[in-house]
Amino acid sequence: MSVKITDKAWSSELEKKIIHDWRNNKTYDFDATTDQSNEKYFVIDTPPPYPSGRPWHIGAAAHYAQIDMIARFARLKGLKVIFPIGVDRNGIPVEIHTEKKYKIRMRNTDRKEFLKLCKLTLDETEDEFMGILTSLGLSANFNQKYQTDSPDFRAFTQATFIEMWNRGLVYLGNRPNNYCVDCGTTIADAEIIYSDIETKLVYIKFYFKNSNDSIVIATTRPELLFACQAIIVNPEDERYKKIQGKFLKIPLFEREVKIIPHNSADMNFGSGAVMICSYGDLNDVQLFRELGLTEIRSIDLNGRTTEFAGEFANLKIKEARDKIVDGLTNRGLVEKIEIITHRTPLCERSKTQIEIISLEDYYLKQVDIKSELLERSNSIKFYPEMHRQILVNWINSIAIDWPISRRRFYGTEIPIWYCTKCNSPNLPQPGKYYRPWEEDPPFEKCNKCNNDKFEGEKRIFDTWMDSSITPLYITKFNKNKEIFEKSYPTAIRPQGKDIVRTWLYYTILRCVYLTDQIPWESAWIMGYGVDEKGEKMSKSKGNVIDPLPLINKYGADAFRFWSASETNIGYDFRCSELKIQGAQKFLSKLWNIGRFISNFEVVEENNKPHELNPTDKWILAELSKTTEKCLEGYEELNFFIPANVIREFTWNIFAAHYIEMIKGRAYNTKSDDNRKSALYTIHKCFRTILLLLEPISPFITYELWSKIYGKEEMLSSKKKIPIIEKKYDSFVHLTQSIIKFNSDIWNKKKETISEITNKPLSLKDPIQTEIPTELELFRDDLIVMHNIITE
Structure with missing residues (x-):
């Protein structure tokens, strides 16, 4: 099964081949329509990125990489993951970008022509950031991508509005409101x-x-x-x-x-x-x-x-x-x-x-429900808990209802026709996508006075009216009852802290109205990506870092590992190419470890010796401690913890000390229990390292696992969350003594001049020293490792 790895270095070029493998094998596809189980799905209400202009800076790419880590860890736990990818294509940013790109003004351009140019702009930039998502290795449902400006999504938005209208939750009001002169519309x-x-x-x-x-x-x-x-x-x-x-x-x-x-x-x-x-x-x-x-x-x-x-x-x-x-x-x-x-x-x-200008706008009631929303939101688990306060503060500050109508073009139209005789608003039946400014109404008579002449509404919805129903859209609300019941409330809403008061809040408001339930079990809130001086990135400051060149230069795995190891959940994080380069060095080290291990046959659990060597028991104790810390971090969705714990264990304990201590046994030509013990342990450790690292750096772990342990096992989802074994915990207290002893020997050799070569001793040269009593258990391995001569 094991294949000896001959490539001398990990190359990020392999990532493209692996993406191709994943697509061909449909590794991460999950089709709920064919699933016959009664299991609850782990649904991620993924933020639909906005493709207006250059789509992302490095912080946003890091955000989505970590959302993928949530999905991969959930699969490692054996959950059925629905990880949708949507594209948010409504609203003011695309209109502004289109005006700049084509040197036009929306108000002075034919509406149909302007909408056509907006769509063209979105299509061009969408391809670019979908390429970034793919290159990052997102294990998402790309085959079921949705767009918020599609007829289906807009019809869904209109249907939810019609339902709320019929329940008396929407009203028309003329009152002073926030108004942006440049955007030409009311804003909330x-x-x-x-x-x-x-x-x-x-x-x-x-x-x-x-x-x-x-x-x-x-x-x-x-x-x-x-x-x-x-x-x-x-x-x-x-x-x-x-x-x-x-x-x-x-x-x-x-x-x-x-x-x-x-x-x-x-x-x-x-x-x-x-x-x-x-x-x-x-x-x-x-x-x-x-x-x-x-x-x-x-x-x-x-x-x-x-x-x-x-x-x-x-x-x-x-x-x-x-x-x-x-x-x-x-x-x-x-x-x-x-x-x-x-x-x-x-x-x-x-x-x-x-x-602040007085305008007539449609409002969705929210003031009356503030207390209820505060109480219901207590059921949401926040990662981290401190960001709950952003939501609480916002709800407490609400003083007026939400103005949901906008005097713009590119967005979902408000589905209303007004009677020309009595001015009464007439709404259609939900289900179809309506464009009242362009189309005749789907009815013949006014529901109030029987007049047959109408004027269509020209305004559109605030873009958050679309975005706030993503958990309903992806769970097939009012479309597939069976899927909806297994999917809703969704498992998690991952998002940035800057849109807690908009996307997170408005989603709670709308979903409570429409389903009488909070839309997610948990909310995972990420901080900002800032520059090396700690300043928030912005185009005006000129400190925005484009992620694509860095991904191309160092690879997605290095980018992802940097993202995890640099970002403590909920806090702002500094973006640095130097740190990404450091992450690449760790992956190179991991590859070299894999090359070494691929030289040795795999000893499975059922073939291991009855009694393991003390050195092997020691590293398994350290492995257990590492696994426990990593899983604690993963359960809190704080990838900073497993990334740094894995790196410390892999580089500074497993590679630096354990592998050096057992090389003599591993290379021993006699296949005795001591050799079996070493091979069983080294593979158990490496398998666990790969499993623990897979959510963070999926490419290199996939390649190493496939070559050493078999692609079939990798693709058949046989990987399971590592088990924490406590049976050798009594060995953990010896770790610092082992590290100190080995370091002292290495330093002593560097400081000792050979009488033969007149140069410092090499690490292979013999040296005379005594082994401390507390390390007698490891005597044989230490003697071989350091070529020790004892009196």
Whole structure:
């Protein structure tokens, strides 16, 4: 069975041949439709990557490599794994990329033509990152790949929306909302990031009605001066107690607004007096509602000031700000201007400052269910537990329902037609993919007034409406009851910590509504890949590392081993080519060990000696300890632990000490029990090393196992999780003594000059020394190993 390995080095070129083997043998294919068992499936709700522009940096590739480690370890435990691969192809990023690529603007392009260009862009980049996934050795269900912009997936999204609509969970509301001028659409709170940005704090004089007296009000949004509807001061602020209830004239615009006492006014910021505009921030929104103020529409959908700005109308925000400040300055109404650092809300995708604009949008209820979601989410096991708090904090912060409609093109259409007579929304039956902006409705009469004329909805869903149903789509919800019952809730959701408040949260919300169950048993949360300085990678910083050249240069196994050995679960990890090179060196060492071991026949369990040699018992004790630590790490899905434990055992104990100690017995021409003991043990150790390493570095372990122990056994899933054997644990305490003794001998030989060659002794040269009493058990092996002469 065993084949002597003649290749002197492990080559990553072999990985391509192995991928071909896996495909031909359908090694990782699993078809639930033909499975007759009643076993629960281990389903991974894999994050569908987004193929807009250059798809990935090194951190993302490392993330998916580790998701594959989850799948491979589950198979090692004997579980039936469904590991789907999806592609997230909806949303703003592809639209922005398409605009840049073709030098067009979405709003000025025919919708059909724009959608065609978006799809073309996605198809081109999808091929590239699917190639990265394949080259990484992902053991996924590539034959069942899904795309979120496919008619089937979009029909599924629409069907779930129709169900929620029929249950009264969706409503149309006109309210102030987050709006990205560059993206041209409403965005949810979860899509906002905050950045500390330098800005001007302008101190403006406001004069009292019919008076030459004034107070100073500081603001970072002078361009919204014309939309001011009140001034608030803290009721405890002694500076303003006498003027509460009086009126001030708005500079430049001469309208009058009332001074209102309110506890939200910060006495220590600016002048302590605050203008309330529609809308500078969320505090303005809350105060408009609380105080019953009338909204003045300040910014339009194109990011320009409205007609209410008078002579400053139809200006971009920055232009309006500069001109209004100039106007105030020229009239002597600016007391001073300070440069401050201001926490500013930005669109997560475009990094543009968020405006708050009143728009009519569809909302999915979420405020009413917050407490229930918090309670239900307690059943999810988090890897690591610390990242549960991200979800808890987000749910607690939710103040409004989720706006789910977007004024964009590339996404799943909202399946509604409006009656032209009564304006009533009419929804179709679920099942088909509908495009109301292009198609006639699948019904003839309005369900309210029997009118037969309709206008189709032009808006699309927020992309998270699609992404949030991935666990339902991959488990055949409402399509195959038998598969769904064996698959749902899924086993695990692996994802990055940056999308806990979006993808993870929205999936919980939607799945609880649709199934009355949490969608997964566990959530595995990874940190960011950062550069060597510890900074998060971004294109703007120019510190993004492309994974493909590194995979091509060092091989996927080296990349994967680096990913595991460098990344402690849940924490950010540094990306370094030097560390990948170090991982490659370990694999080279493993290959050389395999070459050595392939020289010796395999002694199976049923042919081993009744009593093993003490040296063999010692290494089996170390193997047991190593196995236990590795499995503990694997069970916590923290691949940092097994990667480093395996490397330490393999390189610094098994190869450096054990193999050297038993070479004499292994090469002994007499086939006695001592030799059998050595061969049985060395193969048992190496098999276990390969099994423990397989989830992390599957290529080299596959090749070594196939050559030494047979490809048939490798492909027939006979591999099982290694057993922890405690029977030789009493030998573990001798490890440090063995290491010290061997190291001392090696060092002594290096330091001793030969009388014959006048050079330091070689490791093969004889040396006179005594063996410590505690190592007498290993006497024979140590004498042969070091060529010891004893008195």
